[in-house]
Amino acid sequence: MAVFLQNLINALQWGSFYALIALGYSMVYSILMLFNFAHGDIFMVGAYIGFGVSTALVALTAMGAFALPNWLILVLTILFSMFLTSFVGMIVERVGYRPLRDAPRASAAITGLMIGIILETGNLALLGAQRISFPPLIRTATYDLGGVYVTNKKIMIVVVSLGLALALHQFIRRTRWGMAIRAMAFDYVVVPLMGVPLNKMAALTFGLGSALAAAAGILFGVAYPVLDPYMGILIGWKAFVAAILGGRGSILGATLAGFLMGFIEIFVAMVFPSTLRDLIAYSIILLILVFRPHGFFGEPYSARLRL
Amino acid sequence: MQATSDKRWFKRLGRSFSQVPLLGWLLGALVAVALEQIGGLSLAWAVGLPKIPVLFGFLMALKKPLLVPSALLYVVLIYVLPIGVIARVSASPLNRLAGKLFSSSLVISVVIHLGLLYATLHVWAGISDYRLLVLKLALIAILLTLSLNVVNGYMGEFSCSHPGFMALGAYGASICTVVLFVDDKLFGSALLPAAIGPFFFPLALILGGLLAAVGALAVAIPSFRTRGDYLAIISLAFMFIVKSMIENLEIVGGPRGLSSQPDWANLPTVFLWTVAGIWIINNFVRSTIGKALNAVRDNEMAADAMTVNTRRTKFIAFCFAAFWAGIAGGLFAHVLRYVNPSTFGIQKLAEVLAMVYFGGLNSVYGSIVGALGISLLGEALRPLEIFKWIIIPLLLILVMIYRPTGLIAFREFDVVKLLQSKQHSEKGV
Numbered sequence: 001m002a003v004f005l006q007n008l009i010n011a012l013q014w015g016s017f018y019a020l021i022a023l024g025y026s027m028v029y030s031i032l033m034l035f036n037f038a039h040g041d042i043f044m045v046g047a048y049i050g051f052g053v054s055t056a057l058v059a060l061t062a063m064g065a066f067a068l069p070n071w072l073i074l075v076l077t078i079l080f081s082m083f084l085t086s087f088v089g090m091i092v093e094r095v096g097y098r099p100l101r102d103a104p105r106a107s108a109a110i111t112g113l114m115i116g117i118i119l120e121t122g123n124l125a126l127l128g129a130q131r132i133s134f135p136p137l138i139r140t141a142t143y144d145l146g147g148v149y150v151t152n153k154k155i156m157i158v159v160v161s162l163g164l165a166l167a168l169h170q171f172i173r174r175t176r177w178g179m180a181i182r183a184m185a186f187d188y189v190v191v192p193l194m195g196v197p198l199n200k201m202a203a204l205t206f207g208l209g210s211a212l213a214a215a216a217g218i219l220f221g222v223a224y225p226v227l228d229p230y231m232g233i234l235i236g237w238k239a240f241v242a243a244i245l246g247g248r249g250s251i252l253g254a255t256l257a258g259f260l261m262g263f264i265e266i267f268v269a270m271v272f273p274s275t276l277r278d279l280i281a282y283s284i285i286l287l288i289l290v291f292r293p294h295g296f297f298g299e300p301y302s303a304r305l306r307l
Numbered sequence: 308m309q310a311t312s313d314k315r316w317f318k319r320l321g322r323s324f325s326q327v328p329l330l331g332w333l334l335g336a337l338v339a340v341a342l343e344q345i346g347g348l349s350l351a352w353a354v355g356l357p358k359i360p361v362l363f364g365f366l367m368a369l370k371k372p373l374l375v376p377s378a379l380l381y382v383v384l385i386y387v388l389p390i391g392v393i394a395r396v397s398a399s400p401l402n403r404l405a406g407k408l409f410s411s412s413l414v415i416s417v418v419i420h421l422g423l424l425y426a427t428l429h430v431w432a433g434i435s436d437y438r439l440l441v442l443k444l445a446l447i448a449i450l451l452t453l454s455l456n457v458v459n460g461y462m463g464e465f466s467c468s469h470p471g472f473m474a475l476g477a478y479g480a481s482i483c484t485v486v487l488f489v490d491d492k493l494f495g496s497a498l499l500p501a502a503i504g505p506f507f508f509p510l511a512l513i514l515g516g517l518l519a520a521v522g523a524l525a526v527a528i529p530s531f532r533t534r535g536d537y538l539a540i541i542s543l544a545f546m547f548i549v550k551s552m553i554e555n556l557e558i559v560g561g562p563r564g565l566s567s568q569p570d571w572a573n574l575p576t577v578f579l580w581t582v583a584g585i586w587i588i589n590n591f592v593r594s595t596i597g598k599a600l601n602a603v604r605d606n607e608m609a610a611d612a613m614t615v616n617t618r619r620t621k622f623i624a625f626c627f628a629a630f631w632a633g634i635a636g637g638l639f640a641h642v643l644r645y646v647n648p649s650t651f652g653i654q655k656l657a658e659v660l661a662m663v664y665f666g667g668l669n670s671v672y673g674s675i676v677g678a679l680g681i682s683l684l685g686e687a688l689r690p691l692e693i694f695k696w697i698i699i700p701l702l703l704i705l706v707m708i709y710r711p712t713g714l715i716a717f718r719e720f721d722v723v724k725l726l727q728s729k730q731h732s733e734k735g736v
Contacts, residue, residue, distance in 0.1 A: 035536070096704060103711030106465050110664045111707045113657055114700035121696040233653060237543070244540045279551035282544040286525070289541050293533035 002147035007270045008263075013154045013223065015262025016161035019255045020216035021239035023168060024089075024209025026246065026254035030185035031205050034105055035243075037112030038092050039213060040236015041119040044229060045088050046214025047134075047221050048123065050081040054135050054218075074137045078160075078218050082211035089210025090203045097206075098199060116232075123229040131228045134221035157219045164215055165255045168208065172251065177204060238265075241285060247295035257296060326729045327394040328405040333423040334397060335390035340430040343385050347434070354380050361437055365687035398729075406728035416726050425578055432574060439574060441686050443642045446581040447635050448678035452662040453588050453671065454631035459660075460668035460716075461592050462624050463604030464534060468526050468542035469632050469659050471549035472519040474651035476633025477640035478559060479515030481568050484508065484641070491567050493560060501569070508571045512580070512637040519633025520626040522549065527625035531618050534607070546656065553648040564647030565640075572641035580638060584631055589671050589720050591627060600624055601669070661703055667713030671720035677713065 021043055028036045036042075054077040061068050068076070096111035141152045172178035183191045184201050192198040220235075221227060242261040246253025261281075268280045289295075347359045354377040360367050363386070364378030408416040432439040451473065458466045486494045488504040499507075522545075529541045554562045591597055599620045602610035611617050640646040658681070666677020681699070688695040706714060 099708040100711060103707070104668075106459065106668075107664065107707045107711040109465065110660060111704050113660065114703045114707075117657065117700045118697050121693050121700075124693055125697070237653065241540055241544070244536055275555055276551070278547055279555060282547045282551070286529075286541060286544045286548065289533070289537055289544075290529050293529070293537050295537070 003270070005148045007266050009148065009150055009154055011263040011266035012158050012259065013262070014266060015259030016157050017216050017220055017235060017258075018239045018242050018261045019165060019258025020161050020212045020219075021236060022243040022246065022254040022258040022261075023165060023251065024213050025240055025243035026251060027168075027181075027205045027209045028202075029243065030250075031181060031188060032097065032202055033188070034097065034108045035112065035240065036089075036092065036097070036206065036209065037109055037240075038096065038116040038119060039112075039209065040232035040234075040239070041116040042085065042089055042092065042210045042232070043213040043217045043220075043236055043239075044123070044227075044232030045119055045217075046081055046085040046210065047217030047227050047231065048127075048132075049084050049088075049214060050077050050218035050221055051132060051134055051227060053077045053080045053084075054137060058135050058137075070137045074218075074222070077137075078215055081214045081218055085214035085217075086207035086211040089206040089213075092210075093203050093206040097202065101198075116236075120229045120232075127229075131226050134225040134227060136225065137222065153223055157223060160215070160219060164212060165251070168212065169251055171208075181205060241282075245285060245288065245295050247297035250295075250297035253295060253297035323395065324391075326402065327398045328402050328727075328729045329420060329725055330405045330423070331394040331397050331401045332390070333420060333427060334401065335393035336427045337423055337430070338393050339386050339389040340427055342389055344430055344433065347385060350384060351381060354384075356381060359434055361435055362441070362683070362687050366690055369688070369690040402728040405726065409727045413723070413726070417722065420726060421582060425575070428578065429574060440642070441683070443572070443574060443577045444639075445679055445682040446577050447638050447642065448662060448682045449675050450581050450584045450635040450638070451632055451659055452666065452674040452678040453584060454628045454635065455659055455663050456666075456668065456670070456674045457588060457592065457600070457624055457628040457631075459663055460670070460673075461597060461600040461604065462621070464530065465536075465539040466526065466542045466625075466628075467539055467656055467660075468523075468545045469628075470651040470655040471542075471546035472522060472629040472632035473636035473639065473655070474549050474553060474646075474648065475519040475522045475629075476512075476515035476636030477646045477651075478553060478565065478636075479518035479633065480511045480637030481515075481565050481640045481646060482559060483511035483514055484569055484571070485565065485567060488569055489567055493558075493565070504569055505571050508569075508576070508641075512634050515637040516630040516633035519636065520630040523625045523629030527622045530621050530625065546651070550648050550651055562648060564645060566645040568641045568644045568646075570641070570644060572638050577638055577642065580634060584634065585671065585675070585720075588631065589722075592671070593719070596620060596623060661699070664713050665703055665706055667710075667716035667718070670713075670716050670718045672718050673713050673715040676715055680714075 021039065024039050024042070025035055028034065028039075054073060057068065057073045057076060060066065061073065092112075092115055096115045097108055100108045100111060138153065138156075143150045143152075172181055180191075180196045180201055181204070183194075184196060184198070188198065220231075238261055239258065242257040243254050245260070246255070246257035264281045264284055265277055268284075269277045272280060343359065351357075351359050356364075356367065356374060356377050360378055360381055364374075364382050368375045368378045405416070408419065428442060432442045451469065454472075455466070455469045458464050482494075484504065484507075485491050487499045487507065488497050488501050490496045525548075526538070526542050526545050530538050533541075553559065559565055592600065599610065599615045599617075602613065602615050603617050603620055607617055610620075636651075662677040662681045663674065664677075665681055666675070667673025684699060684702075685695065688698060691698065710716070
């Protein structure tokens with residue numbers, strides 16, 4: 001039982017990363033009907049930007065420019081990096097997706113993939129091949145809850161990511177921008193005719209998604225402090241699978257599927273040898289999609305899907 | 308004034324070369340590579356190069372920018388000048404010959420053209436082992452790209468499973484040859500004498516291809532119910548499953564990979580398989596089933612209403628494409644003589660997708676151009692190290708922005724038009 005609970009907590013932590021990244025895929029998809037294949041690498045860029053910001057803040061504090069407690073540095077890092085990374089997302093949209101509005105969908109997928117490769121290689125060229133470790137901002141404190149060990153980092157990661165998902169949900173429900181996003185997701189042909197600017201909304205969703213990816217990147221850096229330029233590939237593709245599994249364009253679905261993905265991976269590794277993890281996890285996903293081809297909350301095959 | 312006369316001169320040059328038949332170009336290329344074989348080294352020394360430039364001077368020029376003029380001079384003297392002169396001079400006799408061949412028998416004409424092409428490639432690749440390897444891998448890339456184009460271009464799905472099919476083919480063929488003909492520490496001693504091996508090799512490749520086609524059922528059957536993004540995920544999951552499965556199968560070497568394949572994939576074998584692949588796939592996409600593929604792509608429901616059996620079409624397309632991807636995988640394994648499951652991952656997927664979309668959807672020419680272009684560019688830019696992976700993606704983004712369906716999309720591959728005498732066709736118009 002203790003082992004089970006321990007794995008449950010680990011799964012919640014992994015699921016938070018997947019959920020935050022999958023939200024970005026899902027947001028973009030709901031408006032443009034396209035996936036942002038550079039999203040995994042935006043996660044990586046977000047982690048690096050977070051590294052830069054936090055290192056700068058730590059250095060400034062050490063020089064005595066101002067005295068900030070470490071937790072405040074972390075909060076500022078997350079906010080700053082989300083802000084900066086959202087511009088990366090908007091640039092990706094401007095370069096790789098806006099010129100291809102009328103092109104076949106697969107072409108935009110290719111530009112997304114290629115931008116991802118450029119981001120990876122550009123990072124490698126700029127910073128070199130050595131791995132960078134994230135500055136330790138909060139000290140790990142471990143709590144023993146009847147044989148189950150919980151660290152403060154894990155609690156923070158789960159709470160922050162759930163909070164961000166909830167904030168996104170409220171943004172989409174309550175604000176005018178959110179209403180525009182919902183309207184655009186409902187019909188992206190007619191709504192622009194009503195005066196909602198498609199380009200601005202697309203940039204907004206890319207920006208929001210990238211901000212969430214940056215938050216995921218920093219949380220990842222807090223939990224696993226070693227960053228490398230290719231860290232976004234595997235986690236990004238898995239989050240992409242989660243976004244599809246949740247149903248296209250569904251915020252709730254993407255969050256739940258992200259956590260489900262975490263659960264599947266952790267529990268498969270608990271029961272079977274960990275080398276079989278990918279094999280069994282993907283087989284389960286294949287089975288889910290065979291019996292439920294539109295994901296959990298997706299609408300069935302619709303005519304407005306342009307292929 | 309000057310500009311217009313320049314343009315007219317250019318146009319006249321273009322028109323005079325437009326009459327050169329394919330036979331002329333091939334003859335010119337053959338003479339050029341023969342010249343390189345005979346006098347290439349002394350010419351390279353004469354213009355100040357240390358050795359014969361391997362890939363048209365790209366590698367040397369990028370490594371030592373000072374050598375650019377010499378490399379350019381070499382390429383002009385060895386390739387451009389002989390090909391141009393011979394093609395132009397021999398145009399009228401060769402046109403007559405091509406016309407005669409063409410009217411007597413298409414088969415003979417095709418065989419002669421292919422023979423010339425093979426001779427050219429053989430002599431060109433004879434200069435160095437590096438050229439030979441690049442050429443073989445480029446030919447295999449053509450096969451792979453074409454087979455992916457059947458699904459992604461002609462049928463309009465976004466399939467990500469091709470590295471998986473390739474892995475199945477590579478492992479299927481490798482296991483056949485290694486078990487039967489090689490003394491290997493993994494599988495024990497050879498069961499059959501190695502002398503009959505080369506005759507068995509096509510059979511092993513076909514077995515690998517069939518294994519891939521059986522694996523394709525895992526993608527083809529879900530494709531009856533869903534398409535688009537969900538099918539993309541299913542195929543992606545399939546790719547990861549294959550990779551992970553091979554990594555966990557200790558009997559075929561697991562993550563260490565499988566080595567010591569016999570060296571049977573020489574240039575003629577690879578060339579013949581590629582030509583056969585182009586021929587069969589071209590006939591396939593021009594057949595009734597090929598047209599049905601386009602109908603399914605454009606509108607599945609309408610196609611169904613017009614009596615196209617969409618399930619059967621999808622089923623055949625996936626299995627057919629997977630078969631050829633498996634053949635390409637088998638050849639790949641025997642060219643490198645080593646396979647490793649991590650070869651067939653996301654990286655390979657990005658590479659193949661790039662080739663298909665760079666060259667052009669729904670087009671055999673496009674696949675050939677895309678595969679040759681990306682694989683030769685990848686080798687030629689090698690001295691730039693990691694900046695290669697910035698330049699090639701940038702190029703691809705530009706192609707996607709200005710030609711969203713690829714460079715040569717929606718063009719039919721017409722052998723008749725390719726082979727006939729060029730003068731004749733002009734008179735006819």
